[in-house]
Amino acid sequence: MQSNIKFIPIDYENFDYEGMNYIRIIGRSEDKKRVCLIDGCDVYFWVILNKGVSDKKIKELSDKINKISVVGKQRESKVLKTEIHNKNFLGKEYKVIKVFISNYKDSKDIVDKIKFKEVFKIREYDLNYITKYIIEKKFKPLKWYEIKGDLLNNSNEYGGVDRIDVDLCLELKGIKEIDKGEFKPKVLAFDIETDKFEIGKGEILMISLYGENFRKVITWKGNSNQDFVEKVKDEEELIERFVSYVKKYNPDILTGYFSDGFDLPYIKARADKLKVELNLGLDDSSPIFRKGALMTGKISGLVHLDIFRFIKIVYSQYMQSETLSLDDVAEELIGERKQVWDFISSDKIDNKKWEEFFSYNLRDSELCYKLFEKIWPDVFEFTKIIEEPLFEVSRYSMSNLVENYIIHNLEKYNEIAEKKPLNDAIKLRKEEGKYEGAFVFQPVAGLYENLVFFDFTSMYGSVIVSFNLSKESYLEKKEINAVEVDVGRKVYFSKNIGFFSKMLNDIIEKRKEYKKEYNENKIPILKARSNAFKLLANSSYGYLGFFGARYYCREAAASTAALARIEIKKTISDIEKNGYKVVYGDTDSIAFLQGKKTKKEVNDMLKEINDNLPGIMKLDLEGFFIRGIWVTKRTGDFGAKKKYALLGEDEKIKIKGFETVRRDWCDLARKTQSKILEFILRDGNEKKALEYLKKIVNNIKKREIEIKELVIRTQLKKSIEGYKSISPHVAVAEKMRKQGIPVGAGSLIEYYIAESNDKKSLIRDKAKILGEKGLYNIEYYLKNQILPAVENILEVFKIDVNELFDGEKQKGLGEF
DNA sequence: GTTAAGTCCATACC
């Protein structure tokens, strides 16, 4: 029986049946039914032949390849057929043999048997089946299709893989992409509370769930009068209830915050220990964990989405939050906070406290649900643009996103994909070392008035496109008409525009287009679309220089930086030739003094510069600023780079690089510095700033400052054992560990510096955990926090803060 | 034992 339905693919999973590869796709129909599709596609790779191999020889080779088979433990795999094609590889056309095989898992073994001198390269045997399938069938994640399929409910075909909990299961017969726009998945958020933070230790105390018209806290602790709390008899039952609620709610997406690294593996570990089945999958399977640098938990049939992972990659660089904790992120993205709760040992919790704990737990799931709604447009757009399954895209690193975009767009250029570098190639690439990067203008410290900022839009991306810099265009030796770049030695690039440049140009064009669309219609989905292309454009340069990239090309990356240096320096000198004084610049931005010139004159100059920029490069007006301050380095008497503060025409202050924006300085130092910068920028002089400083210094001395303003936060970047040098935060982390507080790579260590009798001791010996008794160290906070934060700012006004601090010593409290 | 240079480390800018 055939069915025709409108369908959106959400999750893809491959399986083997009788030695062949198949795919199971889970998605929704237009009428919100959960549908499973079974399908398959050809599995093949390409044998690229050397130039000049005769047709007769190619035929011979094909015949030999056709006879290859490998016998493994699992199955026998063989070549099914071969075809001869003309395809491009790195921009050059070749005769290639398309080799179809029975099982992609054995492709490497088959490839190893193809050893003929006529073979130039063999490629695409390292693409995974799902990627191949999506490319082959053009059946893309999160796009709507009209599909045809034969009913396959609970049959024995395909070994019974269709026996899963869905409304409809079809053997796919045909697809047609349709334009049906958005998709609102059914989402369930979850969060657990435990009495230990380490996976494999402690017990699950409660699990909360939050969905549309659904909220629940399941627990075996305490007694509750709150309607969302459900009490069960023990932890076993807690896990069982959790599973049954998930199944009943029937979500497309189960989401958590850091649930890859904590919630899901924790539940799994407890389920294993208690011998309870964690059959969350639609086929009743348990989550499968992949251990890498980060653990990843996959549930069959529904998408487990860890919001933290996506935010870390896609949002974090544009976020203000100092940590990626649920509390900070929720505050910044949706303006809501977690419920306050101090963790206490579960045996010390009384009934009233349990009630608080339950609602705390539910609140976390609620925030998670709301965060999901907030990030969904971005996740949705990225998935559609990258064309990889949602589960993967939500976890991909930036390089993975770029690379998969490339792989899914190669067909337009008749290109065969380059292979992934193996370990030895990666090692070699790493040994090549760094290359010279961006140019940073040496500023002169001072307070400047009426500044103009220009910046290049997507500078590196536009350099790559304009000069055609990529692996395919890179020439081993000089050729006529080639682009020559000096990166310490001369390197050359062909002027034949390659697919990499074309693709990147396309990305930049789309970014422009969607940005324009968004400006005309400010809806989240358009912003997400524009943002996704911006991110892709901005990271393609990093991708060129990334050792793990298929299209890694150190020469192209180095040339991009070199040409960007040349262009910004040229532009600086153009601006100077127009009679302006340039005061700063970093990579793609230039700051100069407007002087007596009008805004129109500035804009005219901008236009003229743009008329003469190469290729698609473009300089933009970033803005006009009323004042700006640059300071000297603490060591040396010349201006510090990457540290400045501006007052915009909109009266807003922008602070870059200063301690104010560094989270490893105490709040008091940061606040004091930002106030001082603000006084100076707004008033144009230092008088009020100095008064303010004196007040703060006085307060410190009188011990009127609260410890919480003096807390220093430093992240532990690796395990405690990994440190060669024991800095204060490492010493504090060690102390915490001894007290049984869990700390590890990634923990943000909080401490303050206390008074100590031993004057010679190191700072780390005076560092105390919050809550540890002690008086804050006046000398430390004056000399190591406040003074260094303000010294170079006031120096611009010829004020030696040291004198104030020291003078005070001689005069007693005198002046202060 | 003290001090200056060197190293490690975290965090920022773009």
Added chain:
DNA sequence: ACAGGTATGGACTTAAC
């Protein structure tokens, strides 16, 4: 290991006396 290089500056470590 999971985009790149450039830069500041604190605190510890080490070398030199």
